[in-house]
Amino acid sequence: MQLVVGRIGRPHGVRGEVTIEVRTDDPDLRFAPGTALATDPPGRGPLVVERARWNAGILLLAVAGVHDRDAAESLRGTLLVVDSADIPALDDPDEFHDHELVGLSVITAGGEGVGEVAEVLHHGQDLLVVRRPGGDEVYVPFVKALVPEIDLEKGLLVVDAPPGLLDLGETE
Structure with missing residues (x-):
C-alpha cells in the first residue's frame, strides 16, 4: 500500500525549492537529505531530497535536478509516497502510524x-x-x-x- 507523506506545493524562491504540505508524523526522517521518494503520478519520480529546511513552520525541499522556479512549478500538486511495508513497527503499544x-x-x-x-x-x-x-x-x-x-x-x-x-x- 502506498502512503502519502507529503504533497508538493508552490515554488519557494527562484532556485527550485518547493513547499511541502506535510502528511507524515516524522517529517525529519521522511524528508532527510538523500531520501528517494516515489511520486503519484508515478512518472515524476523518484525524487531525491538534496536539502530540507523549515522556514516559518513550512517545510522547504530542494530536489535533485530541480534548480529553477519553472522546474519547481512543474512538480506542484505531486504526491510524495512511501510503501507501508517500508515503515517500521512501533515499539509502544499506545502509538500508531x-x-x-x-x-x-x-x-x-x-x-x-x-x-x-x-x-x-x-x-x-x-x-x-x-x-x-x-x-x-x-x-x-x-x-x-x-x-x-x-x-x-x-x-x-x-x-x-x-x-x-x-x-x-x-x-x-
Missing part, C-alpha cells in the same frame, strides 16, 4: 456507530477526521481521554466524546 488508523470504524463508548477514520491531521494537536455515514466529517482530538480504546485487529476505534463534539456538522 496514520495508515493503521485510517479506515477504522469509530463507535462511542456506548457502542453507537459514529463513522470511519478518513484521515489523521497533524496541526500541533493530532486530529482524527471521522467521516460520518451522511458524508459530513467531525474532528476528534487524538488524545487518550477522548480515544480510550483502539483495536487494530477488530478494526475499531472507541471515542468517549463530551456532549456536542460529535454533533458538529449536524443540522436540526
Whole structure:
C-alpha cells in the first residue's frame, strides 16, 4: 500500500525549492537529505531530497535536478509516497502510524456507530477526521481521554466524546 507523506506545493524562491504540505508524523526522517521518494503520478519520480529546511513552520525541499522556479512549478500538486511495508513497527503499544488508523470504524463508548477514520491531521494537536455515514466529517482530538480504546485487529476505534463534539456538522 502506498502512503502519502507529503504533497508538493508552490515554488519557494527562484532556485527550485518547493513547499511541502506535510502528511507524515516524522517529517525529519521522511524528508532527510538523500531520501528517494516515489511520486503519484508515478512518472515524476523518484525524487531525491538534496536539502530540507523549515522556514516559518513550512517545510522547504530542494530536489535533485530541480534548480529553477519553472522546474519547481512543474512538480506542484505531486504526491510524495512511501510503501507501508517500508515503515517500521512501533515499539509502544499506545502509538500508531496514520495508515493503521485510517479506515477504522469509530463507535462511542456506548457502542453507537459514529463513522470511519478518513484521515489523521497533524496541526500541533493530532486530529482524527471521522467521516460520518451522511458524508459530513467531525474532528476528534487524538488524545487518550477522548480515544480510550483502539483495536487494530477488530478494526475499531472507541471515542468517549463530551456532549456536542460529535454533533458538529449536524443540522436540526
